[in-house]
Amino acid sequence: MGPKLLSFTKGETTYSLRLLPIGGYCAMEGEDEESENPRAFNNAKIWKRMIIVVAGATMNILFGLVLMMITLLPLEQFNSTTVSDFAPCSFTASTGLKEGDKIVELNDYKINTSTDFSFAMYTMPLVEVDGTTFEIYKEDCLFYLQNHCATISSEFNEEQFKTLYEMWKEGSKAVLATTDKEHAYSAMCEYIDKINEALSLKKVEAYPEIEEKATRQRYRTDVTVVRDGKEIVLKEIDFFTYRDSETSEPSIAIDFYVEPIEKTFVSLLDQTFSQTVSVVRMVWGSLVGMVTGQFGINDVSGPVGLASAITDVASESLKTSFMDAVMSIVYVMMVITVNLGVVNMLPFPALDGGRFVMLLIEAIFRKPVPRKIEGVINGAGLVLLLMLMAVITFKDIWVLIFGG
Numbered sequence: 001m002g003p004k005l006l007s008f009t010k011g012e013t014t015y016s017l018r019l020l021p022i023g024g025y026c027a028m029e030g031e032d033e034e035s036e037n038p039r040a041f042n043n044a045k046i047w048k049r050m051i052i053v054v055a056g057a058t059m060n061i062l063f064g065l066v067l068m069m070i071t072l073l074p075l076e077q078f079n080s081t082t083v084s085d086f087a088p089c090s091f092t093a094s095t096g097l098k099e100g101d102k103i104v105e106l107n108d109y110k111i112n113t114s115t116d117f118s119f120a121m122y123t124m125p126l127v128e129v130d131g132t133t134f135e136i137y138k139e140d141c142l143f144y145l146q147n148h149c150a151t152i153s154s155e156f157n158e159e160q161f162k163t164l165y166e167m168w169k170e171g172s173k174a175v176l177a178t179t180d181k182e183h184a185y186s187a188m189c190e191y192i193d194k195i196n197e198a199l200s201l202k203k204v205e206a207y208p209e210i211e212e213k214a215t216r217q218r219y220r221t222d223v224t225v226v227r228d229g230k231e232i233v234l235k236e237i238d239f240f241t242y243r244d245s246e247t248s249e250p251s252i253a254i255d256f257y258v259e260p261i262e263k264t265f266v267s268l269l270d271q272t273f274s275q276t277v278s279v280v281r282m283v284w285g286s287l288v289g290m291v292t293g294q295f296g297i298n299d300v301s302g303p304v305g306l307a308s309a310i311t312d313v314a315s316e317s318l319k320t321s322f323m324d325a326v327m328s329i330v331y332v333m334m335v336i337t338v339n340l341g342v343v344n345m346l347p348f349p350a351l352d353g354g355r356f357v358m359l360l361i362e363a364i365f366r367k368p369v370p371r372k373i374e375g376v377i378n379g380a381g382l383v384l385l386l387m388l389m390a391v392i393t394f395k396d397i398w399v400l401i402f403g404g
Helices: 046-072 114-122 134-152 158-176 181-198 265-292 303-318 322-344 352-365 371-402
Strands: 004-010 013-018 077-086 102-106 126-130 215-227 230-243 250-253 256-262
Touching (some): 046 265, 046 352, 077 114, 114 265, 126 230, 134 158, 134 181, 158 181, 265 322, 303 322, 303 371, 352 371
Antiparallel strands (some): 004 013, 077 256, 102 215, 126 215, 215 230
């Protein structure tokens, strides 16, 4: 945008490079002014102008489909939303999730794909819960059993570690199967002894004490699953809540495994389409979250913040392989292009969605909105968008320099 730096004309189209790299546009004759040319935009039939207005957003979504397929092609299989197994120290298993459960709703968000699940999970609120319940007590028993296994495993060889892991899983299932605190504690102590005995370690001198607190912080929500062909609602499922080692802030993690979806040509097409739809829903859900106050200014980024985020994603992915870094960047590109498509069709002045509303009004009343009024509305909308862009860019630069 801004002052023209260079341009050339080919056919009937002028292409130009302008000073400010903050956006681009396509302007047609008769789009913002009157024209007597019968081929001008303002003289085309309403349905043709509607198609033109939605074409940009449509291409964004179609390009997102292509990028999504590119990110899925290297995968050997795809993730479903059906639970196949639990980690030994599993909060979700302790509070009611079971193997074979197909998750269809989480935190009041419909779940169709792994992308839906991730978005619902990482927008889940942190809440204070009763710390004296049996479910929390079992979680503590599982934690202390895990902590014991981690403490003794540092010098083990592969065979010993395999034995340890299997007994840890067995002990965790034993704790989960109990029905009261006394038996949960006994099962934990019993398997601490069994593990030490199996690995020829001396018996522990003292078992860990379970400290009960009045309240605990948990990522907790209701989960709707399909179990044995029936849809049921599981109340107050805990997700694995831990404190980040660097920031000490509460974080959330998935503590179970899901069944794989075999990769075939049909499943690739299905996943490409369904995962892209999920990204569209994610963008829309994020916009709704901004309006309702779930997300604030710190959750919004412009070009500067995006560049920084892409750098972070690429750097993290490079730790595994160069190809992972490339695929991560392509995934971010896909999210951005889908985001552009969705946002551009919002019914806001200066966006294509705002123009579409103007055309709907013209179609309903058989009379176009006066050019002056449309110009004022679009001009005001553009000013507001530029002001928002300036604020977000300032915030991104501030974070880049001072952190946050």
